[in-house]
Amino acid sequence: MNYKFKKFPGRILEIEIKSSPEDTAYESGAVIAKPIAVVDRLSSFYFHNSRIERDEKIFTISCQKEKWAELKIMETSKGIRLIIEIEDGDGVFGLGEEVGPLNKRGRTYEFYNTDEPEHASTKTKLYSSFPMFMVLSPKKALGFFVDYPGYSKMDICHEEENKIIIDVAGQAFKLYLQGDTPDGITANFVELTGKPILLPIWMLGYQQSRWSYPDEKTVLSISREFRNRSIPCDVIYLDIDYMENFKVFTWDKKKFPDPKALLSKLRDMGFKVITIVDPGVKVEEGYELYEEAKEAGYFCTNSAGTPFEAYVWPGKSHFPDFYNARVRKWWGDKVSEFKAIGVAGIWNDMNEPSIFFTPELIEEIKTTVKNLSPDLGMLADFTINQIPYEKRYRDHGKKFFHKDDHGNVISNRQIHNIYGFNMTRATYEGLINHYKTERPVILTRSAYPGIQRYGILWTGDNASLWEQLYQEIQMLQSLAITGVNFTGSDVGGFGGDCNGELLVRWTQFGVFQPFFRNHSAIGTRNQEPWSFGEKYERIIKKFIELRYALLPYIYSALKEAHDTGQMIVNPLLYKWPEDEKTYEADDEYLFGPSLLVAPIYKANATGRTVYLPGMRWMNFFNGRIYEPGYHYIEAPLDSLPLFVAENSLLSMTEPSQYVEKAIWKGLKIIGFVTSNASICIYEDDGVSLKYLDKAFSRKRVEIWKTGDKLLARIHPEAGELKTSERKINFEIFDGTHTHVGEFIDKGEGGVVELEKKLKN
Numbered sequence: 001m002n003y004k005f006k007k008f009p010g011r012i013l014e015i016e017i018k019s020s021p022e023d024t025a026y027e028s029g030a031v032i033a034k035p036i037a038v039v040d041r042l043s044s045f046y047f048h049n050s051r052i053e054r055d056e057k058i059f060t061i062s063c064q065k066e067k068w069a070e071l072k073i074m075e076t077s078k079g080i081r082l083i084i085e086i087e088d089g090d091g092v093f094g095l096g097e098e099v100g101p102l103n104k105r106g107r108t109y110e111f112y113n114t115d116e117p118e119h120a121s122t123k124t125k126l127y128s129s130f131p132m133f134m135v136l137s138p139k140k141a142l143g144f145f146v147d148y149p150g151y152s153k154m155d156i157c158h159e160e161e162n163k164i165i166i167d168v169a170g171q172a173f174k175l176y177l178q179g180d181t182p183d184g185i186t187a188n189f190v191e192l193t194g195k196p197i198l199l200p201i202w203m204l205g206y207q208q209s210r211w212s213y214p215d216e217k218t219v220l221s222i223s224r225e226f227r228n229r230s231i232p233c234d235v236i237y238l239d240i241d242y243m244e245n246f247k248v249f250t251w252d253k254k255k256f257p258d259p260k261a262l263l264s265k266l267r268d269m270g271f272k273v274i275t276i277v278d279p280g281v282k283v284e285e286g287y288e289l290y291e292e293a294k295e296a297g298y299f300c301t302n303s304a305g306t307p308f309e310a311y312v313w314p315g316k317s318h319f320p321d322f323y324n325a326r327v328r329k330w331w332g333d334k335v336s337e338f339k340a341i342g343v344a345g346i347w348n349d350m351n352e353p354s355i356f357f358t359p360e361l362i363e364e365i366k367t368t369v370k371n372l373s374p375d376l377g378m379l380a381d382f383t384i385n386q387i388p389y390e391k392r393y394r395d396h397g398k399k400f401f402h403k404d405d406h407g408n409v410i411s412n413r414q415i416h417n418i419y420g421f422n423m424t425r426a427t428y429e430g431l432i433n434h435y436k437t438e439r440p441v442i443l444t445r446s447a448y449p450g451i452q453r454y455g456i457l458w459t460g461d462n463a464s465l466w467e468q469l470y471q472e473i474q475m476l477q478s479l480a481i482t483g484v485n486f487t488g489s490d491v492g493g494f495g496g497d498c499n500g501e502l503l504v505r506w507t508q509f510g511v512f513q514p515f516f517r518n519h520s521a522i523g524t525r526n527q528e529p530w531s532f533g534e535k536y537e538r539i540i541k542k543f544i545e546l547r548y549a550l551l552p553y554i555y556s557a558l559k560e561a562h563d564t565g566q567m568i569v570n571p572l573l574y575k576w577p578e579d580e581k582t583y584e585a586d587d588e589y590l591f592g593p594s595l596l597v598a599p600i601y602k603a604n605a606t607g608r609t610v611y612l613p614g615m616r617w618m619n620f621f622n623g624r625i626y627e628p629g630y631h632y633i634e635a636p637l638d639s640l641p642l643f644v645a646e647n648s649l650l651s652m653t654e655p656s657q658y659v660e661k662a663i664w665k666g667l668k669i670i671g672f673v674t675s676n677a678s679i680c681i682y683e684d685d686g687v688s689l690k691y692l693d694k695a696f697s698r699k700r701v702e703i704w705k706t707g708d709k710l711l712a713r714i715h716p717e718a719g720e721l722k723t724s725e726r727k728i729n730f731e732i733f734d735g736t737h738t739h740v741g742e743f744i745d746k747g748e749g750g751v752v753e754l755e756k757k758l759k760n
């Protein structure tokens with residue numbers, strides 16, 4: 001075995017582990033930070049005192065100078081194994097897109113991107129791989145990232161109570177180790193793998209999707225419905241049926257006779273359109289994209305070196321080799337050309353890549369079926385059941401190949417988990433290159449660490465089930481731990497039939513997902529906000545309006561994430577790692593710097609228990625103050641448990657039907673202040689990259705108490721953007737009284753004394 005050590009910013013240690021010096025660790029592309037130094041002495045790091053026993057290399061890991069655990073590294077018949085011993089009560093958090101509790105102990109997880117349409121709690125892998133986690137106790141916080149783009153598996157205290165056993169199916173990879181505070185660990189991961197992109201403001205708005213709005217007429221009527229009912233909405237999605245025979249970058253001219261005119265009509269109504277783009281290119285003579293790629297050798301190949309053939313939506317298809325820079329450039333140009341008629345964003349689906357079947361698989365299944373006989377008894381039963389499993393989970397990774405930029409051939413199996421990552425990267429680089437100053441919007445289903453630099457992730461094909469609503473609350477936080485700031489689940493659930501109550505509760509959660517999109521599958525009940533009658537529509541509308549009212553707050557948090565790696569969504573344990581009760585409180589989380597949200601995820605519930613950590617909290621809806629601890633919070637259908645932290649503020653505005661700029665006509669600052677609090681208000685044009693040239697405004701609002709008076713100060717901090725004259729209203733509760741006031745914001749800041757409101 002072979003080890004090399006490098007030091008990275010954030011006191012991160014990289015260990016390149018190889019079976020033998022000739023093995024290559026394929027670059028996943030996740031890490032973009034530059035190493036500070038090559039190190040040979042480990043004494044100042046968390047790893048030191050290495051020794052070898054029975055072919056096992058053993059490092060001691062320490063934390064805060066104390067010996068904490070041992071890390072063993074050894075070769076196995078299938079690759080390399082790491083074993084980390086942890087202690088009773090240590091929590092293990094992260095792993096991104098995996099089902100199950102926030103604390104990952106007690107299960108095994110796999111990393112091999114898979115199109116998994118059933119998110120049952122037994123599943124061990126989904127569409128994306130984030131082999132990053134932290135081990136946490138009140139005494140320590142250590143972060144691990146196993147940067148290997150092929151198959152790996154992590155047994156998190158499943159086989160053995162206090163052991164993490166990591167199996168990497170390869171001969172070379174990089175391990176990153178760090179120690180910090182929990183939110184510091186995420187910020188360091190982000191330092192290593194790249195800052196989250198700044199999205200246009202309208203991506204923070206409500207978004208409506210359906211598989212599919214199949215024609216121009218339907219798209220227009222859905223859009224009009226939103227405006228007629230005054231339900232705010234910014235984005236409409238076009239799923240696969242807009243294409244001609246599922247050929248990427250085409251439009252079905254029968255159903256969408258004039259897409260350009262349609263997009264501009266929708267733009268006038270305040271809607272942006274995002275279209276799906278799958279990786280599978282239809283094999284069809286005369287189809288330009290196919291011909292071009294075939295000619296240039298841009299497709300992944302089979303072992304004979306000809307294009308690899310598999311079946312997806314377009315029928316027989318080939319897959320662009322996004323691992324290769326030339327192919328990425330070509331694809332980026334194609335996407336940009338396609339976007340030119342007015343498409344606002346690109347939605348990359350099926351990029352695990354998902355394969356329905358290959359001709360060989362069909363042949364195999366045929367043989368299996370032919371050989372079936374009742375005489376086989378239970379074996380026949382087993383064989384029949386095995387067929388759908390084979391179809392869905394067959395690993396085609398050994399059957400097709402990529403070419404790196406130097407012409408080396410690599411099997412998909414070795415770099416499987418970065419196919420979607422590289423497709424998103426290709427799209428991002430193409431768009432940034434062609435639309436210089438526009439912020440690219442790319443949604444992807446499959447991802448790997450670092451994805452936050454290119455696009456955003458949604459959690460794929462969940463179902464309209466209460467238990468999956470809960471699962472999404474947990475997953476949102478696990479993803480945030482691994483640096484995926486901007487993500488969300490299909491609101492209302494994708495598969496299966498939703499109902500009014502579930503849609504209301506999921507929408508309430510959606511308000512506090514960075515990505516807020518309602519989407520549902522073909523063949524399921526309609527799920528638009530008005531689908532279940534007036535009673536539900538009214539509440540859904542109220543909550544979508546709340547989202548729009550909170551946009552100044554959310555946009556500032558988005559910018560903060562972009563600048564510092566501080567996520568919008570934070571598990572409670574980020575701020576209160578010394579309080580172990582936060583480790584299990586995975587059905588609630590912090591949203592931005594001031595809010596704690598505890599969604600309702602149970603049918604018929606009219607309230608729930610909430611754990612309020614560390615400080616006092618104010619109920620957002622009725623102003624009641626709570627001491628830290630467990631509380632039962634009433635939350636009838638038109639309400640949810642939502643709290644403002646003591647000594648914190650929120651910046652809000654009047655909700656609108658859609659948003660084009662992140663410059664607010666009026667602002668309202670609300671908060672719960674017993675000594676002092678401050679919040680940042682970040683504004684810019686909301687769509688371009690001009691903020692890089694100082695075309696933004698960042699103001700700080702501070703509230704402090706002197707005697708029984710509250711004072712407010714507005715103070716421009718940075719940026720050259722001038723916002724026009726506007727009112728900033730205050731409504732601040734000091735624990736006994738509400739104080740109100742108004743400030744005319746002319747740009748230069750100032751101080752205003754708030755007045756006690758006589759009646760609450």
Ligand code: MIG
Pocket residue numbers: 210211239240276349350445460461519520521
């Ligand atoms: O095989 O494009 O996750 O959001 O609506 C299913 C159709 C393909 C899966 C995506 C889903 C999308 C659907 N797609």
